[in-house]
Amino acid sequence: MDRPPTAEAEVAAELSALRPDLVPRYAAALPGARAAVLTRLWRALAHEPLPWITGREFGRDALVLRLADGRRLHGPRADPYATDGYVTRVRLDSAAYDDPARLMTALAVPHGGGFAAELGHSAASLALSRAGQEPVAPKEPVHDWEWEQRVVDGHPYHPNCRSRPGFSVAEQLAYGPEHRPVVRLALVPVPAAECVVSGEWPDDLRDGERLLIPVHPWQAAHVLKRSGGQEVPAHPLMSLRTLALPGGPHVKTSLSARLTSSVRDISVGSVAASAALSAFAETLAARTDGLLHVTRTLGAATPDSPELAAVLRESPAVYAGPGERVVPVAALAGTGLPASPAWTARFARLALTVGLRLLELGVALEAHGQNLLLVLSASGAPLRLVYRDLADIRVGPARLARHGVALPEGLPARILTDEEWALRRKLFGSLVAGSLAATAGSGTALGAALGTAVRDLPRTPDLVALCERPLPAKALTLMRLTSGTAGDQWAELPNPLAEHGN
Template identity: 75%
Template structure:
């Protein structure tokens, strides 16, 4: 019998105060939520370059991991592209664990206690998310933001898929998109002379010589401590939680200085300054894809010279859907009924690879994971074209751009690199090991889609590397266990077509 963890008990007690009608359902969802997080953790233990794992032995009945301290972990074979919760128990020597937080604590690796707390929060919050969602419907929503609310489980491969430390149960219910709230945004007035502003800033967000910067209510309460915030307009939270769709279409990306999954969600001053240049450049580049890709335009961006007080106004992806079409995040594809054809996934894969590799060849690596990348579907569910949003983490290669006669934008910093490995990791790790794998749901399904689509994608050296080399993916758990190392760390997953490592 599983003993409820302190975080599970705490969230349960808070839920009894906020929504007593959900307590029984929350309790019923806890075992499945633990298994979902444990499955993601086991994937990391099986495939990431963790220095505490010295050997991996694949046998007829499962996988054994030999640890540097002499202990051993035992569990099922780990498909790095599977999205189902197929791991319910892992053994550390002879002790069985069904709780990812307890397993991580007992592994005792450096920084394991912090990760264990996040995993416990992830499982409890995931149970809360599933409890609040209910059965749901697989019919197509009428509004673009409704697609976002259907992604209940969060990141398909990150053990911290629903970790929201710093959020009470009441705040998760009030702000989490899967709970379908309407969130009242606030504004903070700042003298215009103290702000960095790029693009157009609407009159409704001006007050004489001051700019009114939209603020998420969680940020106003916990970071800005009130700070003169006043009510503004209400919006529907999208998958990222900090970005909201206003009723008349524009999306508002707010600063939210909380650690969600792995990252603290503020908005850097650099990204505000680069927003319009990147938006204009990306729109021009998308025109080279023969109509297969659109990039949502940044309308305006402002910051009060602080990553904790900034906002970006962006057009809705819905602008690129014709009557009868639907545009939805790739992460939401698994939540709806699509044509039951073995060729659907291959056709979607062909479309995504054609666009992603075309831009990579030109000199731009998109971070095309299931949240940033959206697909436009016809009335019958056929994938027609793609929409990309949020340019903050793309990578630009001046050498590749120049080779194609394209003038690179005047940018500096981490977004600019000619390193072939960095460029390929950015695209392949997000698009193939992320969006396509999450949609396919397993290694064999992903391999079938890649094999069918590859012959219809224009050949480039990048395509050859994708089809033959190990597949890069962010080592998300290693990164959480190595906070002293800045930047991304990577795992080399077996190529689903060749098994290469």
């Protein structure tokens, strides 16, 4: 029986018909893309609590994993904070693998077949993303969305960093931010009386008694089965489903496709709560002595359907002063920063000052490199932070009460928790094991930056937990290999501060 074509072959065939000029560049990018995905997978195998890995033998330069069936997996020492594709090959007993999809297939673990297919698509799509980049260095961005479109490789630690199941090559080229397209959003008219609306829905997205809800063209074609009608041009940001509209506002659209781990619909509850949550975040940002801005939610609307909803937010660029730039943390590499260990330490101190202050008050930000932005001076010095997208923060009512902060009515129940570990892992997992780790690029660099940053911070119980306990991180691969378990699952990573004696 003939084997079905691999994801890499499928992409190559589609690309030959659409963009034959990119085929040689795509082929040249494949080995590096496989290594990037394999590195992310190896990180997970080394550090996540996968039930079919029964032992780990950490050597100076190598790692051996003992599997439940008696086989052994051999590879390099796994730095959980490294971001380059340093894992080019691993051995399962005597067989060598440089392809993450084939390795996962050979492991033959529960739910591994579907995950192997996702890994194949991730590597192929990543090679496509890299092939689409111009060979010359891009100019300094003029618009906020240009910074976003410099993020080519996606999530720095997720093996599905570029997995876009359900997207053809044509659709990736047409909608992927790293390909720098202009996307025409459909404007779907819905009677205002039938909609849940939060905040102020703008006049230019109204048609008499109807609201015009922006819809991603992929969603319109594949989910809503609509075509034609009014459209508005927009520039996709790094999340793909969020786009910059003419004049500056950003719109988050529903997108019923699985990107990395999640289907990106917008719940009716999050639409209803968006205005209250935005106002609440503004009051908390005011307690950071000007170190944090939170982008305001301008309006949100849905006809009571997560498949047709939109949220309008301010552009983070409105918080830049004269000569300043606002750059997503995930895009810092495109600025030539971090330029030195001292710069990384200064950024870490700023981020921890803000994050720990809000955590003490009772709010844990989901401060990964997509949600967190950095205001830079003309010389590139870190000045302030901007945060966007409040949908996945955690709020501790008991902590708020201790500080005399009123809990707003109408917040979604799923974001409320008084569990100390839940609040801490939300912040530490996204900010420290995410934004700061990816910016530093290695455990050694991260430990040095954190060691400098925490010296003069208030020694709160949260800071003690950060310094003395393993560092939490989402177990991204475990989540993809687990069926029937809702919500996040977690791994504990070696604390990079340990070697610095903090």
